[in-house]
Amino acid sequence: MAAITIFGKGNMGSAIGDVFTQGGNQVSFIDSNDPVENLGDIVVLAVPFNAALSIAKANKAALAGKVVVDITNPLNFETWDELVVPADSSAAAEIAAILPDSKVVKAFNTTFAATLQSRKVSDDVQTTVMAAGDDAAAKDQLAAALTDSGVAFVDAGSLKRARELESFGFLQMTLAANEKIGWTGGFGVLK
């Protein structure tokens, strides 16, 4: 059982909260403008990339020592043709650079909100959360919190792999936006 604080209660924040609640964790939500206090051990930034950067910058001390989960897909939403982070970096790496005393993990950016909520990609495949980070214990904490949540967990490697996870999320979003897949489908992870 972990105490988990989720910034943002949009579709993604709500679905992530539902997953963690089923996992037996204590989940609380916080708005970007709320006073930041009593943060859980795991803090999920379920907000757009620019808001995640702002939260990180404004709360370095409060986030020190925490597992900070970045779920963003930093698309250029005007063009839908590129990410706004440097090509050799990632949103997670940018956030980690702001929070050197936090344990930043990239996760939940490869699953649409609907597939988290239903625990299924399309009709038959269990939803899998892929996570990348440099702190093995932080990924273990996240995996433990998801054990009974209804979604599977895969350790996708070091934080450097966040770049690939963000490419994966970007590609999946462009396919859905172009109606090649539905927002209840996408990429399933099959053993």
Add this chain to the structure above:
Amino acid sequence: MAAITIFGKGNMGSAIGDVFTQGGNQVSFIDSNDPVENLGDIVVLAVPFNAALSIAKANKAALAGKVVVDITNPLNFETWDELVVPADSSAAAEIAAILPDSKVVKAFNTTFAATLQSRKVSDDVQTTVMAAGDDAAAKDQLAAALTDSGVAFVDAGSLKRARELESFGFLQMTLAANEKIGWTGGFGVLK
């Protein structure tokens, strides 16, 4: 029915040949060292990235006007921690730069050989070939050649999306190498 020439007859070349044969196409294989003649309308470079570059450089005239399919995942196989192409580019873009008179399509790099051969990712999900390229007619030709092949086809957008397809392939390979998934599994595309 298309005439298809495949450079290379390793696991990937063989599986791609099997898929196109089922699709009712005329498939022939060619070794990198064979004389290049009578190329089909679709030419698949089913060889490692460096070999694909060499073939492209040596056969610009013969490949002019052809649909040239790049299937490579340009990993640094010493580190398994990066791609050898520039971060803001892709293997497909590098090959396209060498072959301005060819219609370069990125495809088959997101499917392991075993999933092409079986037409299934793991046990239940049909294998999908994702393709990226700037020439819509070339992608249509490829899609048509795969119609009855047993694998599904998804147009993943412009050649710029090859970068994301290569990140996707890279990530999938690292997960298999780390035994998070099997080489008969991987990422399925679910509608």
